[in-house]
Amino acid sequence: MQRRAFLASSAALGASLLAGCKREEKSTLHISRGRKIHIKLATSWPANFPIMGEGVEEFAKRVAEATNNEVQIKVFAKNLLVPALGVFDACSAGQIDAFHSGPYYWKGKNAAFSLFGGFPFGFTSTEMNAWMMYGGGLDIWRKLYAKYNLYPLLGGNTGVQMGGWFRKEIKSFSDLKGLKMRIPGLGGEVMAKLGINPVLLPAGEIYTALDRGTIDATEWVGPALDIKMGFYKVAKYYYSGFHEPGSVLELTFNKKFWDFLPQDIQTIIISLANEMNAKMIYNFQDKNAKALQQLKKFGVELKEWPQEIVEAAKKALMTVIQEQSNKSQDFKEVWQQIEPYWMQNRAWTSLGTKNYLEMRDG
Amino acid sequence: MQRRAFLASSAALGASLLAGCKREEKSTLHISRGRKIHIKLATSWPANFPIMGEGVEEFAKRVAEATNNEVQIKVFAKNLLVPALGVFDACSAGQIDAFHSGPYYWKGKNAAFSLFGGFPFGFTSTEMNAWMMYGGGLDIWRKLYAKYNLYPLLGGNTGVQMGGWFRKEIKSFSDLKGLKMRIPGLGGEVMAKLGINPVLLPAGEIYTALDRGTIDATEWVGPALDIKMGFYKVAKYYYSGFHEPGSVLELTFNKKFWDFLPQDIQTIIISLANEMNAKMIYNFQDKNAKALQQLKKFGVELKEWPQEIVEAAKKALMTVIQEQSNKSQDFKEVWQQIEPYWMQNRAWTSLGTKNYLEMRDG
Numbered sequence: 001m002q003r004r005a006f007l008a009s010s011a012a013l014g015a016s017l018l019a020g021c022k023r024e025e026k027s028t029l030h031i032s033r034g035r036k037i038h039i040k041l042a043t044s045w046p047a048n049f050p051i052m053g054e055g056v057e058e059f060a061k062r063v064a065e066a067t068n069n070e071v072q073i074k075v076f077a078k079n080l081l082v083p084a085l086g087v088f089d090a091c092s093a094g095q096i097d098a099f100h101s102g103p104y105y106w107k108g109k110n111a112a113f114s115l116f117g118g119f120p121f122g123f124t125s126t127e128m129n130a131w132m133m134y135g136g137g138l139d140i141w142r143k144l145y146a147k148y149n150l151y152p153l154l155g156g157n158t159g160v161q162m163g164g165w166f167r168k169e170i171k172s173f174s175d176l177k178g179l180k181m182r183i184p185g186l187g188g189e190v191m192a193k194l195g196i197n198p199v200l201l202p203a204g205e206i207y208t209a210l211d212r213g214t215i216d217a218t219e220w221v222g223p224a225l226d227i228k229m230g231f232y233k234v235a236k237y238y239y240s241g242f243h244e245p246g247s248v249l250e251l252t253f254n255k256k257f258w259d260f261l262p263q264d265i266q267t268i269i270i271s272l273a274n275e276m277n278a279k280m281i282y283n284f285q286d287k288n289a290k291a292l293q294q295l296k297k298f299g300v301e302l303k304e305w306p307q308e309i310v311e312a313a314k315k316a317l318m319t320v321i322q323e324q325s326n327k328s329q330d331f332k333e334v335w336q337q338i339e340p341y342w343m344q345n346r347a348w349t350s351l352g353t354k355n356y357l358e359m360r361d362g
Numbered sequence: 363m364q365r366r367a368f369l370a371s372s373a374a375l376g377a378s379l380l381a382g383c384k385r386e387e388k389s390t391l392h393i394s395r396g397r398k399i400h401i402k403l404a405t406s407w408p409a410n411f412p413i414m415g416e417g418v419e420e421f422a423k424r425v426a427e428a429t430n431n432e433v434q435i436k437v438f439a440k441n442l443l444v445p446a447l448g449v450f451d452a453c454s455a456g457q458i459d460a461f462h463s464g465p466y467y468w469k470g471k472n473a474a475f476s477l478f479g480g481f482p483f484g485f486t487s488t489e490m491n492a493w494m495m496y497g498g499g500l501d502i503w504r505k506l507y508a509k510y511n512l513y514p515l516l517g518g519n520t521g522v523q524m525g526g527w528f529r530k531e532i533k534s535f536s537d538l539k540g541l542k543m544r545i546p547g548l549g550g551e552v553m554a555k556l557g558i559n560p561v562l563l564p565a566g567e568i569y570t571a572l573d574r575g576t577i578d579a580t581e582w583v584g585p586a587l588d589i590k591m592g593f594y595k596v597a598k599y600y601y602s603g604f605h606e607p608g609s610v611l612e613l614t615f616n617k618k619f620w621d622f623l624p625q626d627i628q629t630i631i632i633s634l635a636n637e638m639n640a641k642m643i644y645n646f647q648d649k650n651a652k653a654l655q656q657l658k659k660f661g662v663e664l665k666e667w668p669q670e671i672v673e674a675a676k677k678a679l680m681t682v683i684q685e686q687s688n689k690s691q692d693f694k695e696v697w698q699q700i701e702p703y704w705m706q707n708r709a710w711t712s713l714g715t716k717n718y719l720e721m722r723d724g
Contacts, residue, residue, distance in 0.1 A: 065626060066630045126647050129643075130645070132644075160715050160718045162714070222714065240721070241714070245718050264428055264429065267424060268630065271630075279495060282492040282494075282496060285707065289492075289707045289709065302713060341651075349723070352521065352584065353486065356486070356603060357719070360607070361708050
């Protein structure tokens, strides 16, 4: 491939620079200058997608700044190079060098991948990042992705997502029966056990389906992105969420390409991805808070789930986890690593953050 | 100063490299090679201080990796170059290039600085970072620090701190009267209005004072750091906190030194500081969760504040804010910028995170 040929020749150029310019560093390839590294990065998001898409664009710009343009990341919105959900396979095969997406999209490849994206009643964004960086999460994720010639970095987190938009108020467990709701992933599987009929729909078709009553409800992300979808115009009840409490976005590289990158560039990319990972959370916080004010002006009714539904959903989660563990050894192993960490971190978050928020805003 | 002379000469060297090596980039100073930039960074922490001190050491190591050792940050623990709380003045005067500390320490310089560190019932770490990065916080902080020839970056956050260790249980408002408690900052001023007698003590003297009953209570940080202080051995009641919900740590540079740094190095330092800023939160989460399990084994009693105390503290906060605003125009201006953002973000955090945590762990 042309890119690799270029890298090889720029390494040679680096060696000649070294000879001619009396550099004081010892190493060879990774300090060579005149390097030009081009990275083709495809996303699962449309062009100019707020927060997530903007975050990747900013990341690419900062990598160029940090390397004096030695590293040029070209970001392709969905369908420009590959379809939105084709990025995993395309990157695995080396057709693109990297992608920005979410690990829950790949549960068809390996059921365990959904757990790296988050799970109902699961980690908050802070807990998820703690597990990834200090609890062994990244290690086991990288081990499993390596089988697909992929190397994942953390690339963002939505924070707590809202439970979704409903055309009718949900007052009791029986109101869920037979309801058609657009909700993917483990959340969809949990809701199915409560009698909901989960539906998958392309993003562009959800609004019309909700407007016409083809579906009764939909979840999306949170105030900032939901308001742009216009759901508030056709469904009045907006529920707090338990199904995606801190969904992970990934910046994943083709592993052979990654391994070939000089160490300084790897450090820069990891650090700037960690920066993007955190800033996306803060940007969601900022934009969600602003959009919520707007939604209130539009007369949206903010609702909490009846307690019986919350309790039923918790039980349903444990059934779903058991079913998935029976079907997939990888899922079972990842869950066994997650569960004690989850219990331990819930205890601290509850004592610290939950008690605090109840004092402040209760 | 020698460092600056070196930078200048390495810029000249860079120009000759450019001429001799046919570099394709256009710019001059900031792409020169053979640069060596040495940064003297002093902290307010003792050597090998967990999480905060370790975080700065890791940051320095990663900056060296990202720059192929062009940038060498030497980290000095407290008292090695300057006293723990002398770093602000030393950096302002150019005796050191940078420091890692907390902005609430400098409220004697300018009352407004305490607000950049956080305030009782204030921003969580996520809200604080959102305000800093997307709500104008960093801009106003930098404007005020510029008067001292300083340029602050975000350098970490403790997350929600615990309310502190008490030798006796606090059952009602009257139990606070005359209690001697080690508690600094705005939290101390709020508690003073509730009848507590706030005491300042050096870290090394707190344990003995608490053991002997010279003080009745102390706050520190959270489980991970508190357990190392041994407070659980001499005070059994451990209260959830509202006084420091997300205290900011700063990585602050001498502004003249900062402005002199090449742009690529500035980008690397900012991004790696943002990485440190976030990782410290996740590291606190991880270590606090683990330490809490230990504390439970030691028989510590976890307590929540009586509602009447929480309500009185909220009223006291507004009085303190008013008093400070009357005394300091800067405080008043920063608070006027904070207040609407605080209200807006509380609404979203309450709807999203609080409701979620109550469903999960309530």
